[in-house]
Amino acid sequence: MTTSAAAGPRTDAFGVDWENWHSAQEARLSAPHGFLAITALHWLTDTPQRFSDAPGAWSAGPDGVLVSLDDGEELVIDGETVRGEHRFGIIPERGGIEAIWGDAVIEVAKRGGYDIVRPRHPGNSLRTEFRGTPAYAPDPKWVVEGRYVPFEQPRPTTVGASVEGLEHVYEAPGRVEFELDGHALGLTAFPGKTPGSLTVLFTDTTSGVTTYAANRVLQLPPPDPGGAVTLDFNRAVNLPCAYTDLATCPLPPAENRLPVAIEAGEKIPHERNR
Template identity: 60%
Template sequence: MTDAIRFADDWARWHAERERNLAAPHGFLAITSLRWLTPEPTRFDDAPGRWSSTAEGVVVELAEGEELDVGGTAVSGRYVFAELAERASVFARHGERALEVAIRGGQAILRPRDPDHALRTGHVATPAYAPDERWALRGRYLPFDAPRAVTVGAVAEGLEHVYDAPGRVEFEPPDGGGAHRLTVFNGHRPGHLTALFTDATSGVTTYAAVRSLSIGPPDDAGRVALDFNRAVNLPCAYTDFATCPLPPAGNRLPVAVEAGERLPRERGGPAA
């Protein structure tokens, strides 16, 4: 097997796993609504109980005969989801549905998820650029003296997210033209980094608002690998019930990154 074939096969396996996670029974494609909770207890048509955001936490008041499963425990009556952390989620189950309770931008939300939701059952695989080894780049990590709190906008109007940025990564596109820098945030695993960005393909062949790139830990010399073939869409590329962050200032690349995931069919993109 040649290196080029191995590279393409590795990418194909990665992308297939991405699609499996995206189309999971309670993944983002299963979300049926996004509810911004207030102090006023409110009943919604896609979730049992009356929901509110209080000083105690998120409260659900279940009527007689209504029940939720929270962490394997059946709950009824009044239940408090206390001490929710920003960007964390807690899930309750109601039959085949999952109810996500979370804090986003300091505000409490409820997002019911139904495996039979049409967006999930009708999902067509996300189109992507063919894997291209030229876009598997080497870059350099440039840490700040101390992490900086960076406020970014969100696809949800009026919402803001705050992330710690430990530094920037610098790289040169495959066709040259000089170095570019991206502000990076901490990734989902220790030592890993995440870059939110747009580029000259955004709004043309890729989703307009944002794409995301995971970057492994820098080596001892500060070198990092940036494989733009694995640039991915965030949930907002598929559903209006997302609260995705937008890229920080300065993370719009003037070059066309013709690599990674493209505009999904859900947003008018081509068949995969």
């Protein structure tokens, strides 16, 4: 696997910092059990089903997910080997449990109110043939200072998904306002990966042209006490659905469709240009 840089190696501090960040981003994506290792997206029902890329018969009901393993089949969950019947219990929305099966990981999760199983096999061709993600050359002009405006109360916000008919609901804590090329713009923000941080999903006029059509995502640090926050669009990245149809990624809320060209961050993956 190789990392697809925006240009040749950078020597300036800004470019080197970006390249280090992007290399780490690519490493997470292409890890042995990262998203590129997913071989299928199985939707569970109350009828037990067997799958070619996972052991056991799987079902889901009011009490959560159940797998029934045949003789000779086993999974390792939280360091414990399980055989026979195993109940995963009720998995919370956007939650998940990883069960080890040989060199594979069987992800058991809930997305959009549905229980799913997504096996992750290191030998999946999408992972082994990964060439890296093309991106715009990093440029300080795309580092924008903004202002975070919290809502009086978090707003439940329903958005679509990369899977038709699926919806995601997030509690939006506020909005980030900023200016770009003379345009006053704003983005509804969702909670980030760490306390106080924010996540924004967006599209812009490059979407479907040079960048992935459905969405990109930008992680923001916690705003300072006065609400100041930095948006570095050089670090706008693709969600997993940009690479594989086996993802359930959220789409941006309508107000996050920006009427400007954000010529920064990751471009359409090679996998979508085949």
